[in-house]
Amino acid sequence: MSLTGFWRERPNLSRALLFAALALVSLPFLDIELHRPDPWQELGRIGLGLLQPRWDDAASLAQAVLYTLAFAFCAVTLAVAAGGVLALFYHRWPVRVACAATRAVHELFWGLLFMQFFGLSALTGVLAIALPFSGIFARVFADIFAEQSTLPRQVIAPGRVSLSALCYTTLAQAWPQLTSYLRYRFECALRSSAILGFIGLPTVGFHLESAFRQGDYAEAACLLWVFYVMIATLRWWLDRRLIPLYCLIAFFVLPPSPPVSVSLLGEFVTRDIWPLALREGDYIGALAWYAQEVTRVVLPAAAYTVMLSLVALAAAGVVVLFLFPIASRVCVGRLAIAGHALLVFVRSTPELLLAFVFLLLVGPSALPAILALAIHNGGLVSYLTAREADRLPLRADHAHGINLWAYELVPRLFPRMFALLLYRWEVMMRESAILGILGVATLGFYVDSAFAQFRMDRAFLLIAATALLNIAADAVSQRVNRGLRFEADALARDC
Amino acid sequence: MKRLLSALLLCLFAAPGFAATFTFTAIPDEDESRLVERFGKVADYLEQRLGVEVRYLPVKSYPAAITAFRLNQVQLAWFGGLSGVQARRLVPGAQAIAQGYEDQFFRSYFIANTSTGLTASEQLDPSIGGRTFTFGAKGSTSGRLMPEFFLRQQFGKAPEALFSRVGFSGDHSMTIAQVQAGVYALGVVNYLVWESELAAGKIDTDKVRVIWQTPDYPDYQWTVRGDVDAVFGVGFADKLRAALLEMDDPALLEAFPRKSFVPASNADYQPIEDVARELDLLQ
Numbered sequence: 001m002s003l004t005g006f007w008r009e010r011p012n013l014s015r016a017l018l019f020a021a022l023a024l025v026s027l028p029f030l031d032i033e034l035h036r037p038d039p040w041q042e043l044g045r046i047g048l049g050l051l052q053p054r055w056d057d058a059a060s061l062a063q064a065v066l067y068t069l070a071f072a073f074c075a076v077t078l079a080v081a082a083g084g085v086l087a088l089f090y091h092r093w094p095v096r097v098a099c100a101a102t103r104a105v106h107e108l109f110w111g112l113l114f115m116q117f118f119g120l121s122a123l124t125g126v127l128a129i130a131l132p133f134s135g136i137f138a139r140v141f142a143d144i145f146a147e148q149s150t151l152p153r154q155v156i157a158p159g160r161v162s163l164s165a166l167c168y169t170t171l172a173q174a175w176p177q178l179t180s181y182l183r184y185r186f187e188c189a190l191r192s193s194a195i196l197g198f199i200g201l202p203t204v205g206f207h208l209e210s211a212f213r214q215g216d217y218a219e220a221a222c223l224l225w226v227f228y229v230m231i232a233t234l235r236w237w238l239d240r241r242l243i244p245l246y247c248l249i250a251f252f253v254l255p256p257s258p259p260v261s262v263s264l265l266g267e268f269v270t271r272d273i274w275p276l277a278l279r280e281g282d283y284i285g286a287l288a289w290y291a292q293e294v295t296r297v298v299l300p301a302a303a304y305t306v307m308l309s310l311v312a313l314a315a316a317g318v319v320v321l322f323l324f325p326i327a328s329r330v331c332v333g334r335l336a337i338a339g340h341a342l343l344v345f346v347r348s349t350p351e352l353l354l355a356f357v358f359l360l361l362v363g364p365s366a367l368p369a370i371l372a373l374a375i376h377n378g379g380l381v382s383y384l385t386a387r388e389a390d391r392l393p394l395r396a397d398h399a400h401g402i403n404l405w406a407y408e409l410v411p412r413l414f415p416r417m418f419a420l421l422l423y424r425w426e427v428m429m430r431e432s433a434i435l436g437i438l439g440v441a442t443l444g445f446y447v448d449s450a451f452a453q454f455r456m457d458r459a460f461l462l463i464a465a466t467a468l469l470n471i472a473a474d475a476v477s478q479r480v481n482r483g484l485r486f487e488a489d490a491l492a493r494d495c
Numbered sequence: 496m497k498r499l500l501s502a503l504l505l506c507l508f509a510a511p512g513f514a515a516t517f518t519f520t521a522i523p524d525e526d527e528s529r530l531v532e533r534f535g536k537v538a539d540y541l542e543q544r545l546g547v548e549v550r551y552l553p554v555k556s557y558p559a560a561i562t563a564f565r566l567n568q569v570q571l572a573w574f575g576g577l578s579g580v581q582a583r584r585l586v587p588g589a590q591a592i593a594q595g596y597e598d599q600f601f602r603s604y605f606i607a608n609t610s611t612g613l614t615a616s617e618q619l620d621p622s623i624g625g626r627t628f629t630f631g632a633k634g635s636t637s638g639r640l641m642p643e644f645f646l647r648q649q650f651g652k653a654p655e656a657l658f659s660r661v662g663f664s665g666d667h668s669m670t671i672a673q674v675q676a677g678v679y680a681l682g683v684v685n686y687l688v689w690e691s692e693l694a695a696g697k698i699d700t701d702k703v704r705v706i707w708q709t710p711d712y713p714d715y716q717w718t719v720r721g722d723v724d725a726v727f728g729v730g731f732a733d734k735l736r737a738a739l740l741e742m743d744d745p746a747l748l749e750a751f752p753r754k755s756f757v758p759a760s761n762a763d764y765q766p767i768e769d770v771a772r773e774l775d776l777l778q
Contacts, residue, residue, distance in 0.1 A: 031660075035627070035677070035678045042676075115559065115562055117566070118566075119566040119568040120559065120562075120563060120568065198555070199555060199559070200556065200559045206555065209555070210527040213526075214527070214528060214668075216528075258566060264566065276778070363673075363678040363679075364660075364678070439662055439663060448633070449633055452557065452632075452634045453776055453777070453778075454561070454778075455778060
C-alpha cells in the first residue's frame with residue numbers, strides 16, 4: 001500500500017495530525033512563561049474562598065443578578081424576533097453576509113463599540129448581546145426550517161407564501177427543535193451578560209472582576225456560586241409559559257439609559273472610525289495609513305491569535321482524551337455523576353473569567369489564555385463525548401479499564417470528538433482575540449489600546465480584521481468537517 | 496415588529512431619574528472598593544453643598560470614564576492628567592476647575608522586587624534593562640505616560656526595546672501587588688497610592704521597594720462639562736468649584752488622599768498634552 005493511500009484511508013487521523021503539527025509549529029512563537037514563582041499559595045486561597053463564600057451587601061448582589069438576567073432576557077427576545085425574520089430571507093446573499101459579519105464580532109467588542117455612543121447603559125448591554133445573537137439565530141433557524149419536511153406545506157397551503165402558512169406548517173414542525181435550541185442559547189446569553197460586566201456594565205461580571213482583582217476570593221466565590229446555581233436551575237425556572245412575564249419584568253428592571261445623542265452616533269459612524277487622511281479626501285494617504293496599520297499591527301496580531309487558537313485547540317484535544325472517561329458510565333460507573341457535575345462546572349465558567357484568574361495566578365503570557373481555552377472547550381467536548389460513549393453499543397465481553405478506553409472507546413469516538421473540536425475552533429479563535437483585553441498579545445490587546453487612546457479608526461480596523469479571521473476559521477472548520485460528514489451538535493456551536 | 500421595537504427603545508430611553516441628577520465619576524486608579532467608599536462620601540458632601548441630587552457612577556476603565564463624560568452621562572470627573580486632556584479634547588468647553596495640592600508637583604515611583612537587588616538611587620540603574628516591567632493602566636499619567644517619557648529620556652529607547660517584557664497591570668494597586676509577588680521584576684506607580692498603601696500596611700517592604708522617583712509634573716484634576724450652568728442653573732459651575740476648593744473635612748480629603756484642593760485651569764495641563772503628543776498617545 002502506498003503512503004498516500006495509507007493517509008487517504010485514515011482521514012481523521014491525518015487531519016488530526018495536521019492540526020497537531022500546526023500547533024507544534026506555532027508553539028515556539030507564543031510566549032509561554034510561568035511568571036509567578038509560586039502560584040500554589042494563591043491557588044490555595046482561591047480554593048479556600050470557594051469553600052467559604054461570603055457577601056456582605058445582599059442588595060448589590062441581588063441587583064447584579066437581576067441585571068444579568070434582564071440583559072439576557074431582553075437581548076434574546078430581540079434576537080429571536082430579528083433572527084426569525086432574517087431566517088426567512090437567509091437564502092439572499094446580502095442577508096447571509098450581514099449575519100456572518102454580526103456574529104463574527106464578539107459580544108465584548110460590540111459592547112466596547114456601543115459604549116462609545118450609548119455609554120454605560122442598558123442599550124449597550126442589550127444590543128451587544130442581541131446583535132451577534134440575531135446573526136446566529138438567523139443561520140440556525142434557517143437551517144432548522146430547511147430540515148423540515150415540505151409535505152405538510154404542500155398539502156395545507158399549496159403555492160401560498162404567507163405568515164399563516166409558515167406558522168401552521170414549517171414553524172409548527174420545527175417548534176420542539178427551536179425551543180430546545182433557545183433554552184441552550186439562553187444559557188449562552190447569561191454567560192455573555194455576565195462577561196459584559198468586565199467592561200463596566202452592572203452585571204455579575206462587574207463585581208467578579210473587582211473581587212478577583214482585589215484577591216477577595218470569598219466574595220468572588222459567592223458570585224460564582226450564584227452564577228452556577230442560576231445556570232444549573234435553568235430547566236426548572238425557565239418555563240415556556242412564564243417567559244413572556246419574565247421578558248416584561250426584564251424590560252422594567254433594566255438600568256436607566258441616558259438620552260442617546262444622535263449627533264454623536266452620526267459623528268462616530270461618519271468620522272471617528274475613519275482615518276484622518278480619508279476624512280480629508282486624501283485617498284492615497286488613507287491607503288498608506290491602512291497599509292501601514294495592516295503590516296505593523298493587524299497581521300502580526302492576527303498571526304498570534306491564530307497560533308494561540310491552534311495551540312489551544314491541540315491542548316483541548318488532549319484534555320478531552322483524558323477527561324471524557326470521568327463522566328462516562330462505562331468507564332467509571334456511578335462516579336460518572338460527579339465527573340458530569342465537574343464538566344458542567346467547567347463549561348459554565350466563561351473563558352474570559354478562567355483566563356483572568358489564571359493570569360492573576362501565573363502572570364501575563366499566552367499560558368493563561370491557552371489554559372482557559374483548553375479547559376473550557378475541552379470540558380464542553382468531553383461532556384458531549386462522554387454522552388456519546390454511553391450510547392455506544394458494546395459487546396457483552398468488552399474490555400475494561402484502560403483497554404476499553406484505548407482500544408474501543410477512543411478509536412470509535414475519535415471522528416466525533418475531532419469534529420466537535422473543529423467546530424469549537426472558530427469559537428476558540430473568537431475568544432483568543434478577546435483574551436487580548438487581559439494583556440495577551442492577540443488582536444484584543446490592540447483593540448483595547450486603540451480604545452484607550454480614542455483611536456477609533458484603528459479600533460474599527462482591528463475589529464473588522466477580527467471578524468474576517470473568524471469568518472475564515474468558520475469556513476475552514478466547515479470544510480474540513482464536511483469531509484468527515486458530521487452534523488454539529490447544537491451544543492458544540494457558537495458559544 | 497417595528498412599532499414594537501420603537502416602543503421598547505422608547506422605554507429604554509425614557510427611563511426616569513437621569514435629567515435632574517448631577518452625576519460624577521472617577522478614573523479607577525486603585526482598588527475599587529476604596530473608590531466606591533471614597534466617592535460615596537464625596538457625593539454626600541456635594542449633594543449637601545449644591546442642593547441637587549448627586550450620584551457617583553463607578554466605571555471599570557479610564558476610557559470608560561472619558562466616554563461617560565463625553566456622552567454627558569457624568570458632568571464632573573476626577574481625571575488623571577492624560578485622561579483629563581483626552582476628555583477636554585472630546586468635550587469642547589470642558590474646564591479643569593480644581594486639582595489636589597499635591598497634583599501641582601506630582602511624581603511616580605519606580606519600584607522593584609527585592610530579588611533584583613536594586614536599591615534606591617539618584618538615577619535609574621542601567622541594569623534595569625532586560626528585566627520584566629509593568630505600567631499601570633494604558634491611559635494612566637503617573638503609571639504610563641510620564642514614566643515612559645522619563646524612560647525614553649534617560650535610555651533613548653522605547654520601553655518595549657528596553658525591557659524583556661512590558662505589561663499593563665490595570666491600576667496602581669495591581670502594579671504593587673504584581674511586583675511584590677514577583678510576577679514582574681519592576682513597575683511604576685502613583686507615589687500617593689504607594690504612600691497610602693504603605694501606611695495601611697499593605698506593602699511588604701522585604702519584597703518590594705522604591706528604586707527611583709521621577710521629577711515633578713502636574714496630574715489629577717476635577718474637570719467639569721461646559722454646559723452645566725445651562726442645565727443646573729446659572730452659577731452652578733462656580734458653586735461647584737467653591738464646594739471642591741472648600742472641602743476641608745480630613746475624612747473626605749484623606750480618602751483621595753490629598754491635603755486640600757487648589758484652583759486649576761486647562762493651561763496647567765499643557766505639558767501633559769505635549770508629552771502625550773510626543774509619545775504618540777494623542778492624535
